[in-house]
Amino acid sequence: MTSTPLSHLLRGARGDSPRLLYGGDYNPEQWPREVWEEDVRLMREAGVTTVSVAIFSWARLQPAEDTWDFGWLDEVMDLLHAGGIGVDLATATASPPPWLTLAHPEILPVTAAGETLWPGARQHWRPTSPVFREHALRLVRELATRYADHPALVAWHISNELGCHNLYDHSDDAARAFRDWLRARYGTLDALNHAWGTAFWSQRYSDWEQILPPRLAASFSNPTQQLDFKRFSSDALKEYLRAERDVLRELTPDVPVTTNFMLTPGIKGLDYADWAAEVDFVSNDHYVHPGPQARDELSFSANLTSGIALGRPWFLMEHSTGAVQWKPVNVPKRPGELARDSLLHVAHGADAVCFFQWRQSAAGAEKYHSAMVPHAGPDSEVFRAVTALGATLRTLAPVAGTEREPAPVGILFDWDSWWASEQDAHPTELLDYRQEALDWYSALLALGIRADVVTTRPGTDLGRYRLLVAPVLHVVPERLAKELTRYAENGGHLVTTYFSGLVDENDHVWLGGYPGALRELLGIRIEEFAPLPADATVELDDATTGTLWTDRVTVTDPETEVLTRYRTGDQAGRAAVTRRTTGSGSAAYVSTRLGADGLTALLPRLLGPAGITSDLPEAARGRVEQTVRRGPDARFVFLVNRGDESVPLGEPDGEVLLGTAGDDGALVLEPRGVAVLRQPAD
Incomplete structure (x- = not known):
């Protein structure tokens, strides 16, 4: 069963045939009135169908607490509608105006070191501030009331990139909200003390008021406190998202609501698999990061977005036509990359392709960030490429509304494992959870094998995959351990790696030897970790090279086969890669970081029992x-x-x-x- 195309889900489609939507962020308030009509003309020339408006417009819409100015936005909405362009209207709450922070400095975020984050950039607000929420929801209500029936309005865009700069707030507001969150999670102080292991370092709490966020401390903060604060911070912003959404649904029940996720390198603090059910359709922002796996990473992130959307179409809310402005060196895209990057997102389920931004800013911190209409104007290679892409998307209209066809391989991505595996006081600080997952993805691409990046979000069917890779699956609650065991016994082929299966949901070690919750399934036992220094390598007997990590693996089950052994290093002669047959499936363990090239060499031995081959010539x-x-x-x-x-x-x-x-x-x-x-x- 296919999903409703985004072009039909967004209000205002007026019975049009399904199509792939196209556009970008539009910031007319940065430009004089005479530019607006040219913008609409150029949008029509480029094939633009949808733009996001008013994202950073709070100070313009509400110049003082009791003063409103909607006239300019009325005119912009009318112009866009006359041009046949739909508006994904932002709630404009991403950055509070100067009058609000002057009157209420208590809304400003506070770092772990107790420093206030002052106005002058963006997102200078506390997710748990009741004062901020009161003013923000007032603005949302005003916007929804005014534009509820405007024919240009096709969707609501809540805030913008929630948590990009204000995710971890350590203020007193956050402390109170954190305690409330902990009460709801644990119920009693005894349960919390057990979960946090507070018998260690004399941390036992006897009153809820004693509990704080993990502020700057003399040594390592309690690891479960850190993990719970990450969970709380994601939930706090999710709760804020719900607050805006509920106002919008009350006043405009027929207008779908979304917000732009940030499934892109460098952003890890928001559990989007948990957020996805809160919006009417998933949207994502993605920016290419340079390096040898740059386009593999783009594909990985688009694939993960589709996994979070459960295979249904989603909205690419932002990416770039060329260079960004926030890296140390900002390199433009080469010919063809603007289109390839866009269409790779479409290939993974995007039914809308949008850029930041429509017209390149003449002033401000993003003036050197590329745009659809660059500083050079429409007589430019960039705008010609933008227009050509618009034509291509019209050609691909039959794709709109279709779902991702499941691949034979799934790569499991788990936020708790990402957060917990990279915390301090661990065997190594060099571990990179996302990079390990990306290496497996790159290796499968190198072999021409299709793979889905999936999560344990409710609704995800792990059993559909003949091979399931779970890299660095560090946090394994008992429920998940049983699910993975059933998966393998019922004919699935599980692959996991070093630092997996070690702790439960409270970050407590599964005792009896590593890899803990997965020890019996894998048929191995490890007594002691053996991480490697940054510049150290080990050789395996299949000519691959390991870095970062090794394990002292002991095979404990006669059904466990040693696929590869260490040839050099302290573990020479010991098992490096194992596979245990169980039921009609198997469970394999990779005890070192092999990188994309090493995994490309290893994977055929893991794919073979699953009967997986490439469809490509x-x-x-x-x-x-x-x-x-x-x-x-x-x-x-x-x-x-x-x-x-x-x-x-x-x-x-x-x-x-x-x-x-x-x-x-x-x-x-x-x-x-x-x-x-x-x-x-x-």
């Missing part, structure tokens, strides 16, 4: 990424060139919606190119 494997979206009548195969050289693909297996054919009719992927084939549904 051998010459295209590693050079082309394949994804599939499926509707009731057709499936759409996306073929994305991962490199800078042309890739011949032979006779197309289906109707070519997008792509280039050679003189002989064979399909050719141009450098950084994308092809889309339409095939009959099975």
